[in-house]
Amino acid sequence: GAVVSQHPSRVICKSGTSVKIECRSLDFQATTMFWYRQFPKQSLMLMATSNEGSKATYEQGVEKDKFLINHASLTLSTLTVTSAHPEDSSFYICSARILAGGPLTDTQYFGPGTRLTVL
């Protein structure tokens, strides 16, 4: 099956620093990747949609200058949390989408997530 990896799996940083999270599709090409934020025992909150070779589309309320997304290749998207603050501490999950011509094959494959803690 399709595998999506994230790196790092967890990171602790000081307030004011920037953190980069990588999302890779390991055995397929993904023209579209998604970045989500999740709080404990809550659902996924879509932050942005990342399209290869173009600017990301951000959801309402998500600061594009704070959460920089780059989708430079068909297998890699990165999320950089700039000038991180404690309130940015969360679980960040990426997913890659395979569109293969019908609803039965339209599936998002999720990475294992990155736990960010900002001190």
Added chain:
Amino acid sequence: TQLLEQSPQFLSIQEGENLTVYCNSSSVFSSLQWYRQEPGEGPVLLVTVVTGGEVKKLKRLTFQFGDARKDSSLHITAAQTGDTGLYLCAGINTGNQFYFGTGTSLTVIP
């Protein structure tokens, strides 16, 4: 927004009991998916339902898509501790956009 409300939000049951999780919306979806997520991991797809009224079974899990394709349910028979996790439904509209439900956190007590 195409909101998907799940109920209950939290559920704690004894091993061996049955349970049902509901996923409701006022919007029609082309298809609906159910995911299970364990702590510290990403969600894993359990099933996709496409046709109104469709029922799919996955061992002790039974998934049903409403006739009008606005709602769905997940029924677990004889719950086991390994069923513990966060269950998420996700509706996919005709524009291929995903909308995740509000989530149901299930704890199965031994």
